[in-house]
């Protein structure tokens with residue numbers, strides 16, 4: 023997991039065309055990384071990276087970042103070296119004031135490292151102001167000098183501000199380190215090639231003893247091992263330098279060779295404060311950046327969807343095949359009678375028991391010598407027998423609410439071969455006094471019209 | 483009449499794939515008794531053809547419950563019986579002991595494959611002979627009749643486990659006589675209304691289905707679990723869609739370039755129109771998405787579009803139905819820290835005045851301050867490449883997000899609680915009690931924080947949007963019956 027994979031994921035998600043099924047299949051085939059979202063995402067990026075068009079955004083961005091950082095590191099190194107040389111240059115008239123150098127290698131680093139720590143703590147809260155003071159922040163501004171196309175590419179990138187903050191913090195540490203190395207090199211180089219007389223000087227009234235105590239504190243980390251790298255009270259006394267007065271000529275000149283001893287202290291101070299401590303902060307920032315990348319991975323737009331697609335089962339309940347559209351024929355033409363006669367040759371009831379048939383006929387005021395139940399519980403043979411006994415005009419009651427089945431159609435076809443006229447009469451339930459719904463009768467009308475036979479009539 | 487004894491070849495004598503890995507259920511019965519409706523509601527599929535014309539279903543259709551491609555159980559919709567008596571008389575010509583009866587059914591299928599007269603019967607018998615349990619559907623709102631006995635007898639011949647479902651297509655009730663008759667043929671008789679299926683009923687019917695065979699209990703239990711998971715997924719995906727809708731609608735910006743010195747009235751009207759159209763478009767497409775999530779993509783709707791006309795979102799009726807009332811808005815604004823400086827003073831004035839009688843005018847002023855009455859000002863942007871732009875958005879009306887959210891939640895709950903067997907037009911029209919049901923004081927406060935952010939036009943972090951989604955999910959979970 024690094025910035026590069028983050029950017030690859032970012033770019034992949036921007037142009038994602040994977041389907042839910044594909045992602046779920048991926049989730050199922052990569053069980054090792056199940057429940058570890060980051061690793062799942064990384065594996066997904068690896069699988070799909072080939073889809074990205076070259077140059078990869080991540081490559082452009084890293085090479086840009088690398089280039090800018092390298093440039094700035096070099097500049098910082100040179101600047102460090104030059105300021106070291108400047109601070110240590112010895113005109114021969116005045117000795118070199120160690121306080122300036124100490125400010126540069128002890129106090130300035132301590133101050134900036136404190137700022138860094140604060141900005142680390144606050145890095146999570148969007149654009150921290152402190153980040154803006156950092157030199158690395160200005161790296162971004164260098165973007166304007168990049169070739170136009172590259173600029174366009176990078177401008178569209180919306181990196182999580184948390185991440186940019188950490189990138190800036192981390193890169194700043196590298197630059198600061200380079201600066202410190204420049205200083206150290208300048209110190210060693212100057213000491214090696216020149217004979218420098220170090221001295222200290224301040225407007226404040228500080229006795230050499232208390233200055234020694236102070237330096238001893240500063241040197242706490244190495245005074246045990248390299249006592250010679252801590253200036254002695256004597257050396258401090260000898261190297262105190264007053265701009266006005268004659269103390270210089272006397273004491274300093276006699277001890278000129280001793281005054282050079284200061285360099286060890288300065289070198290150790292640089293190594294400890296400007297380099298080792300800074301390196302510690304750098305490691306912290308690397309750690310912080312890692313965490314920030316991890317967090318950004320999970321909050322990237324689209325990641326939530328992707329993860330749920332990989333980890334959520336695909337549930338489906340619908341039919342896998344489409345249904346053929348059913349086209350009802352609406353043009354039902356059927357011969358209709360609107361009122362019944364008082365008597366018929368035969369009265370039949372389709373699946374209507376004889377007892378009920380009597381009641382229905384009674385309420386319809388229809389009489390007939392022959393009443394039969396057909397269909398229903400009869401066997402086919404029994405029905406055939408009834409058909410054989412039928413003749414003339416038949417009134418055939420049917421249950422309006424029951425849809426006409428093919429069984430009924432078979433029966434009707436057989437019946438009309440035998441008789442002269444069949445009036446099909448859909449009736450409602452006795453509870454509803456045989457009243458029907460027009461919808462139900464419509465269904466019967468449609469069915470009968472498919473028969474299209476001149477002997478078949480519908481009573482409605 | 484003479485009955486044949488028969489000789490069956492041993493390899494044919496086994497019911498095919500009797501022990502298929504997953505449970506199968508065939509929904510069978512008389513035509514037009516709601517078989518397709520029941521399948522539709524159990525399979526959450528609103529594409530099944532349901533009609534009052536018998537014979538609508540002509541081929542059996544499988545509705546598998548699948549998780550990641552693996553079938554947990556399979557439901558079959560089938561055409562109704564058409565020539566039950568004829569089939570039964572064929573079967574009864576074969577005099578066999580009970581343990582051989584299913585083989586006769588298989589023989590019937592084999593011999594009549596090409597016979598169009600029996601195409602419906604074969605369609606419905608095939609899944610059963612492949613091992614499906616039988617779900618026999620009748621309409622309990624119509625009297626029982628002897629003609630059903632041939633169908634039930636045939637089903638008995640198949641030897642497959644079976645249950646009966648009594649559906650009620652009408653108000654009338656004949657279930658007592660039905661239960662008495664069905665009891666002769668089925669061990670289990672249940673009632674079920676596919677048009678008003680609640681989740682609990684769905685689960686309970688599945689549980690009954692599991693009882694048909696011992697080895698089906700575990701897979702059907704797993705299916706029930708899965709249905710719960712499915713609902714959770716749908717709620718989650720709906721809340722994501724709604725959160726996105728709110729964010730996009732509130733933050734969207736519409737631009738219109740003009741080249742003359744000053745924008746004309748028409749141009750100003752045009753941008754306002756475009757802006758509103760965009761908002762409506764967003765709402766409509768989100769609704770579509772949500773309908774798809776809940777498998778209701780074939781929905782026919784009757785619904786008023788988001789209305790801005792006169793934009794008195796603040797009028798008592800609109801505000802009390804959809805959004806917040808003026809007072810609620812003032813309180814929301816204050817408690818969510820949206821008010822600074824002068825706002826607080828106005829608020830106090832407004833607050834005390836709200837108690838008084840002649841509030842109208844003053845509150846109107848307060849309203850204007852909070853941008854109650856305006857959607858969003860039309861701004862003229864400076865020159866960009868020699869052209870000038872009119873701009874509208876982000877949405878400044880404080881009430882708008884609540885209206886939109888209320889509508890979205892209402893729509894989603896309607897969709898989520900709708901049976902997939904219904905084919906009529908759905909009327910999505912909120913009443914004023916709905917707001918009280920979903921919007922509580924603490925929720926209002928929590929929401930306002932995000933609405934404010936949406937309005938600011940700042941880029942939202944995925945994390946924040948997820949939090950907002952969580953709030954909506956909470957509401958949906960509460961509103962959608964479990």
Ligand SMILES: Nc1nc2c(ncn2[C@@H]2O[C@H](COP(=O)(O)OP(=O)(O)O)[C@@H](O)[C@H]2O)c(=O)[nH]1
Pocket residue numbers: 512513514515516517518519520531532533534535536537538539562649650651652675676677
């Ligand atoms: N009101 C009501 N109508 C129903 C119910 N079940 C089925 N229907 C209606 O009955 C008719 C036939 O339903 P369908 O499912 O196609 O029956 P199938 O032929 O057995 O598949 C349709 O018009 C349905 O809308 C129900 O429980 N209530």
Ligand SMILES: [Mg+2]
Pocket residue numbers: 517518519531532538539560561
């Ligand atoms: Mg059907």
